[in-house]
C-alpha cells in the first residue's frame with residue numbers, strides 16, 4: 001500500500017462517514033443519548049503498534065463486545081469441558097436476546113447471545129472480569145454507572161433469561177445478582193484503542209501485544225476466535241463472514257471489533273445500528289478494509 005496507514009485509515013472513515021442510516025439502541029435509555037455521528041477506528045498489530053483515527057478519545061460502554069473476553073476467562077479458569085457443559089458453540093441464527101436454549105440440556109446455544117453470556121458471567125464473576133479485562137486492554141477499565149443502572153432498570157428480558165437458566169440448572173446463583181453483574185460487565189468503559197488492543201490479544205494467541213502478558217493460553221484464543229467467527233454477528237454472521245471474513249463481535253453501543261489471526265486487532269465505533277444490532281458504518285468500514293487489505297481469511 002502506497003498511502004501511509006494512518007492516512008489510509010482516515011480516508012476509509014471519511015468515505016464511510018457519510019451514511020446516516022440506522023438507529024441508536026433505544027432499549028437501554030442511556031445509550032439513546034449518545035452522539036450518533038461519532039466515528040472512530042483503532043488498529044493494533046500483533047507486534048504492538050497502534051493507530052487510532054477519528055473520534056478516538058470517545059469512551060463508550062463495551063456491551064456485547066465483552067462477551068468473547070468473559071468467555072476467554074471462563075475457558076482459561078475452568079477448562080473447555082466444564083464450560084461446554086454449560087454453554088454450547090452452535091450459531092443460533094437468532095437475535096442476541098432470544099431465549100435460545102438447547103431443548104434437552106437447557107444449555108444456551110453459544111456464549112455470544114445474551115443467554116450464553118449471562119451463563120458465562122455467572123461462571124467467572126465481576127472481580128475476575130475486571131482483572132481479566134484490564135489485562136486484555138493493558139489498563140484498568142471503569143464501569144459507567146449511569147449506563148449500568150439505566151440498563152438494569154429495563155433488564156426484564158435478561159432477568160427472564162437468567163431465571164430460565166436457573167430453572168434448567170445452568171445457572172446456580174441468584175438470577176437477579178447474576179444479571180446485575182452481567183450488566184456491570186457490559187457497562188465497562190472503553191475506547192477504540194482499548195478494543196483494538198483487546199482484539200489484538202486474541203489475534204496474537206492470547207498474549208497482549210503491548211504489555212507482553214499472556215492473558216489467556218493459545219488454545220483459549222483459538223476457541224474464542226472460532227466462536228466469534230460463527231456467532232459473533234448474531235443472525236448476520238453468514239453475511240459478515242462471506243463479505244468481511246474475519247472473527248468479529250459487535251455491541252449495541254456501536255462498537256465492533258475484528259481479530260485477524262497473526263496480524264492485528266481492529267475496532268470501530270459508530271453508534272447507529274442495523275436491524276441485527278450491528279453498527280451500520282462499522283460494518284461498512286470493515287467491508288472496505290477487508291477488500292483493500294486482503295483481510296478475508298479464505
Ligand code: DON
Nearest residue numbers: 063064096186250251252277
Ligand atoms: O444484554 C444486553 O442486551 C446488552 N447489555 C448487550 C447487548 C449487545 O450489545 C448486543 N449487541 N449487539
